[in-house]
Amino acid sequence: MYSAAAAHLDQVATVYDEMAARYRRAAGLGPQQRTQLVLAQDAVRWESLAGDAFRGLIDLLMADSAGVSEEAEDLASEASILAGVMREGAQVARHLAAILDAVAGLDIVGISGEVLLRRARAAVDDVMSLGSFLDDYGGVPPGLGDVIAEVLRPPVEQNAT
């Protein structure tokens, strides 16, 4: 079964990956920037108030440049983590889609089973529904197939008793 939510989350994950790459590229410019600042500082070696002020400014810029690089690296990591989260979500959606494929055609008996299946179908199609599904069930319920099987089984057992 095709999962629109999984496809969408894959796209979002790719966007986060691209963002991480951009943050890393920005961080990577830091060393070149600091090289230029060192050259600037080396050029002004004369002793005067103006010279001191200029060197002070360069010190400030060096510190800031290092800070910007560090922050950009951090943001790159954050973006990568978010990309991972989105990919995990996509994986869940695909898993749900596979389960739904497996139970397709079976008669579902019982209110709870119907609700679960309806929510699982919605989660496969829509990212927001997937989010609330994950919130409620804490991710893909382990052995969702079993649960569904349980849901399907009771009428048989009820008939037996």
Place this chain on the structure above:
Amino acid sequence: MDPPAPQFPVPVPVRPHTADHGPFTVRVSGGDTTIDVAWETLLAASSHVGAAQELAGRQLDDVAANNTLLLVPRPQIPHWRAPLLVARSASLSMRIIWISGLVEKCVSAIEYSHDKYREGESMIRRWLQISELISETSYVIDQAGQGDGRLAGDWARSLGVLGGQEALRLVAAYFTRGRSGLGGGRPSGRDRFEDGAGFGFLAIAKLQEENALAAYEMARHDLRLGDQTGTSFHHGDGTLHSWYQQMGQVSEEGDLAVTTVAGDSGETTYMVHLPGLDMDITDLNRQDGRGYLGLVDSAFNDAEQLADVVDEALESLGAQEGDQIALSGYSLGGIAVTNLVRNGRLGEKYDLVAATSIGAPGRHGGFPPGTQTSTTHIQNRRDPVPHLLGEHQGTGVNRQVIEVAHHNEDARPEDPSLFGDAHSYQHYLDIVEELETNPEEHLGEGGDALLRDFSTLYQGQAETHVFRTGWEENPDSQDPDLFDPEFWEATGLTTGVWESIERLDVLGIGDAFGPVTPVEDPETPGTPDLEDTAPPSPSERTRGAGTLDSGTLDAGALGSAGEEDGQGLAGEPGGAIGEESLGGAVGSDASAVRSQAEAAANPQEPVRGHRDRAQPLTPGVIIPTTPRSGPAPGADDGEPSVPQPLTPAVIGPPER
């Protein structure tokens, strides 16, 4: 040969070095002086900071792109890190923007300070040169008395050109001083002059400011390298004098010479020489390489086209990237040399080691940061050409100006020049020879280092190739013609010129004739009730006698105004004219009355006068409200017209 590297502390004495040796006086500016070293290192440093800022700009581009992506709403699995990422990313971009702004301000401040310093230096040098010329007056008169009129001619030309602009400024300042006592902050004529000049108060200034002439001509014409017209062989002795002596022939044979000098280790140095202007004023054609278009390119286009042609000539003789080259030039060729160094095109491709110019118009402003070319400009104090463009030669650690006062009484040049003997090539050869003969005496210890950077290249077997150059019309040019109004509109020149004229306030001559206002005795009944008074129409508020309707204001009325002034009327001609004489049409300026009432209500608040300035409300005298042509009040009963206290005439706001 490497240009002198800045050393710390600077080991040489602070120049300018001046030595007075009778008729041969030398002043040296620039070189590795303390201040020049400081400025150049600061500028070099600021260029590195600028490069760092450029990188910060690229960082910002990336972060900003991410911010845009983060703001695009897209359904995703909620995660606490996502909003945090948005906030941190936005904060990072703001941080980069803020620091970039700070850096930009600092870099701009450095450049601004440097420009201002150089401007100040330039002004001081101008005045110093003027003073020196003036101090020579008795010497010049003596020489003239002995039949040497040439010196007087040179002196007068140089003083005229050099002092012309300064004198004009002084005259403008003197005659158009703001009337500070009465003006109340009115911008003085000097301010206007400065304003106007800054804006390009004449079309020519505007053309120069926008560089429109150069842009126009250069878009329509291309400089081409022509045939090689001659080759000569000579032996370089390592002196500048023999170099310039050899190059003296170039102007006869062509427009550009390239000399190849074989070095000891087999490398070749290419030395380029550019002769002076070659323009026949009886034949102002646009084809000659060193004619009108050559002047435009060299002086106003940073010699961009010449750079290509020189490059082509160098390539034709086998020059390759990284080869050593040097440039020299006389007069027009000299400013071309300065601009060839400045535009950096040859310097990027070749190792542009040294450049010299003699008798070249000045060009202030520095070379690109990091330029290591040793540059020496030699100029004669009594040569007007270096001052023609109103600019001073810039100086720097590797850039030196040697100004010489020299006059050879025995010299008898054959061809009298428009610019005088002081500009003659032979005169400069004499100067160079003397400088090289006694360098320490004239330039101080080590003062000829930059000169020698050039002259030492001319050592050994040399071969000079002379080329012609010529201008061709560019058939692809789509630019409108210079005389086409579209050209003026497209380049913004029309607007600029009008703005300039406006700033000069030439059209504000009407200020001398304020709009006519009613003059009412406060006691006299019939003062218009403000509440009932309709706001004035624009035409009613129009100021200036020139704008008054001749049908409304007759000559008699104007005449009476002048006579009222004679009776001590506080105000100016035309500032108060009897209401009745104007038929009330102009005189019943409601805004004037309103202003008057407002002023009375709030005496602290200045009233807008007809010159758009605050005017003190001084008590004046009453003005007869009857026209002069008619009987004056009280005339019927035989009583004289007695001046009475008057609420001052207030004139409506000006139409600007």
